[in-house]
Amino acid sequence: QKEVEQDPGPLSVPEGAIVSLNCTYSNSAFQYFMWYRQYSRKGPELLMYTYSSGNKEDGRFTAQVDKSSKYISLFIRDSQPSDSATYLCAMNNNAGNMLTFGGGTRLMVKP
Amino acid sequence: KAGVTQTPRYLIKTRGQQVTLSCSPISGHRSVSWYQQTPGQGLQFLFEYFSETQRNKGNFPGRFSGRQFSNSRSEMNVSTLELGDSALYLCASSSGRIQETQYFGPGTRLLVL
Numbered sequence: 577q578k579e580v581e582q583d584p585g586p587l588s589v590p591e592g593a594i595v596s597l598n599c600t601y602s603n604s605a606f607q608y609f610m611w612y613r614q615y616s617r618k619g620p621e622l623l624m625y626t627y628s629s630g631n632k633e634d635g636r637f638t639a640q641v642d643k644s645s646k647y648i649s650l651f652i653r654d655s656q657p658s659d660s661a662t663y664l665c666a667m668n669n670n671a672g673n674m675l676t677f678g679g680g681t682r683l684m685v686k687p
Numbered sequence: 688k689a690g691v692t693q694t695p696r697y698l699i700k701t702r703g704q705q706v707t708l709s710c711s712p713i714s715g716h717r718s719v720s721w722y723q724q725t726p727g728q729g730l731q732f733l734f735e736y737f738s739e740t741q742r743n744k745g746n747f748p749g750r751f752s753g754r755q756f757s758n759s760r761s762e763m764n765v766s767t768l769e770l771g772d773s774a775l776y777l778c779a780s781s782s783g784r785i786q787e788t789q790y791f792g793p794g795t796r797l798l799v800l
Binding site: 618619625 | 718722731789790791793
């Protein structure tokens with residue numbers, strides 16, 4: 577079993593929908609949680625960075641972390657066709673800059 | 688500020704050959720991490736260099752190695768290439784402090800025939 581599990585999708589939604597993306601993890605040492613967006617043939621781009629449990633909002637994006645359930649989420653409000661990409665969750669512990677990634681969820685937002 | 692640059696962008700090699708990939712971090716960044724991305728295994732950490740020293744290492748065989756120069760530029764080398772080494776190799780840079788945000792380059796796509 578992988579340390580970080582993520583539904584690969586694809587997830588197809590209409591423009592304007594609220595999108596929910598999720599990851600579960602097994603390593604309780606993870607303290608820092610990130611969401612990256614990756615367009616085809618590009619490197620991952622950081623969207624959200626959170627520490628420990630709680631919510632963080634940035635524009636149309638909201639990240640949630642529930643450490644007791646080992647579960648993190650990314651919500652995208654008013655989704656746009658330009659949001660179509662692969663979304664990767666990533667996390668690490670206090671030991672260094674080694675990120676452990678989920679497998680990514682492919683999102684398609686239809687006009 | 689210029690982003691992370693990686694060269695070359697695409698590479699085709701044959702089994703048994705070796706390859707060297709290059710990464711130039713964001714100006715002022717001192718940490719460079721390397722990741723391998725494949726459809727089957729996803730993104731996996733290879734190693735991190737900080738101030739010319741390897742600070743962390745992932746679970747990859749010794750055929751994968753790297754180094755960092757005094758100007759923070761980094762190279763990774765894969766010797767005795769195998770078909771399974773075909774992947775997108777991504778470099779990420781950060782300031783060097785632990786838990787600082789990592790910024791990824793566009794990657795080098797390696798195809799091993």
